[in-house]
Amino acid sequence: MSDYSGKDLAAFFDAWVYTAGTPHFSIDSVHFADNTGQFIADIWLRQKYKGADYLADDNILEITFADSDFNFYTDTVHFSGESGHAVKEIPFLPQAAFLDLFEKICDASTENYRYFNTPQESKFTEAYFKVIIEEISDSALIRVGHHWVAPDSLKMEIPGLKLSPSRYWNIEGVLPDGFQAKGQFTYDLGNYLDNELIGSSNDSIVIMYRADRSMEWSEPLQTRYGSWDFGVVEVQDLQPGEYTLAVWDKQIVSVEGFSPESLYRIYPNPAKGEINIEFSHRGKYEIVIYDSLGTRIDMVKVHGKKQTWKSGEKFKSGNMVMMHIKQGNSTLGTEKVIILK
Numbered sequence: 001m002s003d004y005s006g007k008d009l010a011a012f013f014d015a016w017v018y019t020a021g022t023p024h025f026s027i028d029s030v031h032f033a034d035n036t037g038q039f040i041a042d043i044w045l046r047q048k049y050k051g052a053d054y055l056a057d058d059n060i061l062e063i064t065f066a067d068s069d070f071n072f073y074t075d076t077v078h079f080s081g082e083s084g085h086a087v088k089e090i091p092f093l094p095q096a097a098f099l100d101l102f103e104k105i106c107d108a109s110t111e112n113y114r115y116f117n118t119p120q121e122s123k124f125t126e127a128y129f130k131v132i133i134e135e136i137s138d139s140a141l142i143r144v145g146h147h148w149v150a151p152d153s154l155k156m157e158i159p160g161l162k163l164s165p166s167r168y169w170n171i172e173g174v175l176p177d178g179f180q181a182k183g184q185f186t187y188d189l190g191n192y193l194d195n196e197l198i199g200s201s202n203d204s205i206v207i208m209y210r211a212d213r214s215m216e217w218s219e220p221l222q223t224r225y226g227s228w229d230f231g232v233v234e235v236q237d238l239q240p241g242e243y244t245l246a247v248w249d250k251q252i253v254s255v256e257g258f259s260p261e262s263l264y265r266i267y268p269n270p271a272k273g274e275i276n277i278e279f280s281h282r283g284k285y286e287i288v289i290y291d292s293l294g295t296r297i298d299m300v301k302v303h304g305k306k307q308t309w310k311s312g313e314k315f316k317s318g319n320m321v322m323m324h325i326k327q328g329n330s331t332l333g334t335e336k337v338i339i340l341k
Helices: 010-018
Strands: 022-035 038-050 059-066 072-079 083-090 096-099 109-116 121-124 129-135 140-147 161-163 168-174 180-188 203-210 222-226 230-235 241-249 264-267 274-291 296-310 319-327 330-340
Touching (some): 022 096, 022 109, 038 059, 038 072, 038 096, 059 083, 096 168, 129 140, 180 241, 203 222, 203 230, 264 319
Antiparallel strands (some): 129 180, 140 168, 161 241, 180 230, 264 274, 274 296
16 A cells, blocks of 8 residues: 555554554644634644554544634644644634544544534434533534543542543534533443443542643532432533543542432532532521631531632642531531642
């Protein structure tokens, strides 16, 4: 094939034939600029590899740009190794950039995109995902990617929290103003994707989210349906970005799942500066806050359903606080929350 094409295909055969496993490609970041009528895309790409300690060279990938009217423009990017970079001129101001939109390579990801213009539910079966569109003012393009490699790790390790070692999702698209949707992610101890993540009933399954790779993973508002080993996690406000399954070890951190029957919800956990406290019913509540040594440091009163507590500057990143939730003389529960900076 090299002789016939006149191109050196050794790197292609090394990656796709002679090495076990599969390359995985993704867009690390992309920035758009209008340079006096010339629209510029500055693109950074990344490579991981599923099944082997290896990185492919001489990769040729298609990047497709889309504007708000769903006009597409496709160009190619060439790179080797762990990362790549390219600057492209686009004939319009893009709203989104998609890697391999038309599924021309069989890398370690499964993506599908669809158009929507009415509220509805739609399953992305091959991506183990379901979208529930609640409000939509105009046509939307939604692309769901299921990536068969581990997500990026936490920027700072959090005691009791473990991210999936096997997979993550990416939600992207062209979304109109006012778009609102929920997203459902499946988990199953019985399949090989999650059996290295979920160990026992001490593991509380959650979804973690980040808008882009510059951000830390955090826990969005969510509801879990099912048992500790099989079910669905529903994210209440689906946003573009990356999602991954994770577990809290309940022997280390107490995690209160949010469901219609729950009395309260404390989130995010871990938290950066602000912790939201939300109750299922209006009432008068007290949240007494202790540090990890058991010293009382603050108390928050809630008259209604919601309140926010600000941790201030006295905590180091990774510190833990204990939050005792009370209503009158009754204790509703105790939660441990990790504070990040």
